[in-house]
């Protein structure tokens with residue numbers, strides 16, 4: 001395990017979530033994205049016109065409302081599928097709790113979970129989760145397209161888009177009440193294509209460089225963290241780095257974060273299209 005350094009994550013400036021493909025801005029951002037995903041497998045996407053609507057305060061309030069529910073209520077949403085539904089109360093990571101929402105771009109799918117947690121309904125919660133997920137998916141879409149174009153794989157992009165589904169995970173980490181760092185979430189790589197993450201103010205997300213050093217991300221409130229996963233490494237024949245990352249916590253502040261995971265649809269296996277095509 002490597003030591004700490006003063007290395008920083010690449011920061012890529014985006015004007016909006018609506019950069020038009022083929023414009024000079026698109027091409028400039030695209031080449032920075034390519035470099036960042038090859039070298040780090042992670043970067044901070046900083047927005048001039050911050051696209052979060054509802055605003056972060058409204059989202060974090062919705063997350064507090066969710067995690068403040070009694071444990072037995074949250075446990076109604078435990079899933080057989082790994083990392084779906086409610087996760088928490090794990091002895092190895094006692095600070096961690098999370099809730100997953102499958103296909104959160106569909107209001108109907110979000111409402112299914114909301115109605116289990118609040119049988120009397122909670123339309124404003126569903127609306128917040130749904131519109132937040134839609135924003136995150138716009139960035140995911142743009143990143144995947146930029147990666148495909150910059151690696152000459154655009155003719156395979158539609159197939160890839162048809163093979164993916166989304167999972168939103170919202171996470172809560174208690175402050176450990178120590179000045180020493182404690183593991184919030186153990187080191188891992190994401191198994192999917194791309195993860196777009198937003199952290200609500202409290203730092204703790206760390207990524208490991210290819211040299212083995214750990215870097216702490218401290219994104220601005222107008223930034224998302226973009227993480228590339230193993231399925232994208234496979235799809236690009238190893239050109240994209242699947243970065244090892246973890247959450248480390250200290251102090252007494254509770255950390256909230258939310259990530260949209262673009263993963264392989266059930267029954268779909270993501271392989272390298274170029275290799276299949278016999279290149």
Ligand SMILES: O=C(O)CCC(=O)C(=O)O
Pocket residue numbers: 169171185190197199205245246247257258259
């Ligand atoms: O909560 C975070 O900041 C990161 C979570 C994460 O890496 C994951 O759920 O895969």
Ligand SMILES: [Fe+2]
Pocket residue numbers: 188189190245
């Ligand atoms: Fe992760």
